[in-house]
Amino acid sequence: ALLLCRACLGKFYYVTDRDSGAKQKVESGEFDSTVGDRAKAAKTYREVVVYDPDQVYPEYVILYDRLDGGKTVTANDAPFHLELPVYWVNVHRNPISDPFSVHYTVREKIKDLIQRLASGTCSGSKPVVLDVRRVEDSELWNRYVGFKAGLHQSLRNMGETRCLPPNELDGRPESGHALTSKLLEDEVDAEEAAGIENMDFTLNELLLWHGTDEESATAIAESGFLSGSAGTVEHGRRFGEGAYFAEDLAKSISYAPESLAGVRYVLLCRTVCGHIWYTEKSSDTDAHQDAKRSLKHSVLANPDGKGPREYVLFEDTQAYPEYIVQLAVNDDFTATQEDEAPTNQITVQ
Incomplete structure (x- = not known):
């Protein structure tokens, strides 16, 4: 668009x-x-x-499609909703009155974009992206948009216009930006998947990775992140309670167990970090409590000021798991039947 x-x-x-x-x-x-x-x-x-x-x-x-090799398209007169990403298949549906929940295997072009993002944000061995599925879920999306709207209202009530971004918290304004955001700035095809034009940086809305296993990835894509003791998703506790995310894919991969065939699962998520509590302690299990007492919405942990940095979010509505990514970290990957993506409710888009 x-x-x-x-x-x-x-x-x-x-x-x-x-x-x-x-x-x-x-x-x-x-x-x-x-x-x-x-x-x-x-x-x-x-x-x-x-x-x-x-x-x-x-x-x-303006909604458009890029035409290659004489390809033609017909005009789409269906309405679309501005609160939904314009590249979603269900952009024409009202997410409140017309619910939907579908996972789509993405086109090769979008898979290549995710591959570049994965390679560019991984400090360890470069991963190979095997499969990418986009999660289009109206219930999860409505909850996520609701959190953003509430945070905007909170900022207005406080007379504030923005939340301090990560690069202004660590004393390195020229180099402390989130890696994913910096990479997307130069991606000409990013608007077809997760362009920075779709992100609200005044709320510290960022694309971040979350490492997990296959079962948990599916559960999160269906029900969202369930933080705290009542949750069904296991999270770290090094910097307090919450859902853990990273801009460095290598950090998220460390939380993703490897299958016998060498496959790992990570989620590429939209996240709203809001006001951030920043710490350079090597470990701080009470960080979430300190953050909440200071009316912060998340923790940015930068151990000893050297990284890799981790973001800890307190509410499951602060994250939307937009992409389920299967990847391999080495060349030893061997596809087996049980490692293939499930085909239920999945089409190529």
Whole structure:
């Protein structure tokens, strides 16, 4: 999908090379926007950047399909719901009045995108993505969107506009961004799977990995994350109670047991971290209590300041398990019948 917008640029800062200080020039009042003319410098594209949402009016939503080799498509007049990802098969359905719960095996193009994301965020041996299924579940989605709406309202009540992002918590603003978010910035096909345009960074909404086993992956995709003593999903306790996620896939893989055929399961999840409690302790089993007392919504643990970092979420509604990913970490993988993806309610989309 694309948005065709009216934009008021005012006095713009013109630059032909990457300039990480462009935003600061606008915030100082010297300029109102930035024009990055990469078309002139690198023969790519010219981009316009505005930093105040009031400068933009999204006038048209354009749904499109990329055509290859003479492929043709017919217009789809079905309505769609803006709260759903536009690449979902069920985007035309009302998730409140018309419930759905289906797992789709993704197209090869999306599988390749997940492979690049997995390779780019894994500090250990590079994994091989074997199978990817997208979870489209209206009940889980409604709960997730409900948490986001509640957090937005809470910020408004407190007179706040955003939650401090991870890179502003660890003292390394230039390098402390979530790995998954940084990689997606340069992915031209990301909007077809999990583009950053679909993420609300004011709430610290991030794509993060969660390692688990096959049975738990299926249970989470059907019922969500059940944190705490009443939950059926096993989580770590090194940094308190909650559901554990990571930006470094190698960390999540360490929680994913390997089958006899060498297959592991991880979930690629949308997560809302909200206000984050940051710790560099090597272990802190009371971190979740300290965070809640400080009105935080999650814990970001960076052991000894060296990582790998882990995110701990307290509510199951803070995470949506969008992709079930089967992968192998080495070349010893041998497919067997019991390791094949179940075919019930799965189609290629």
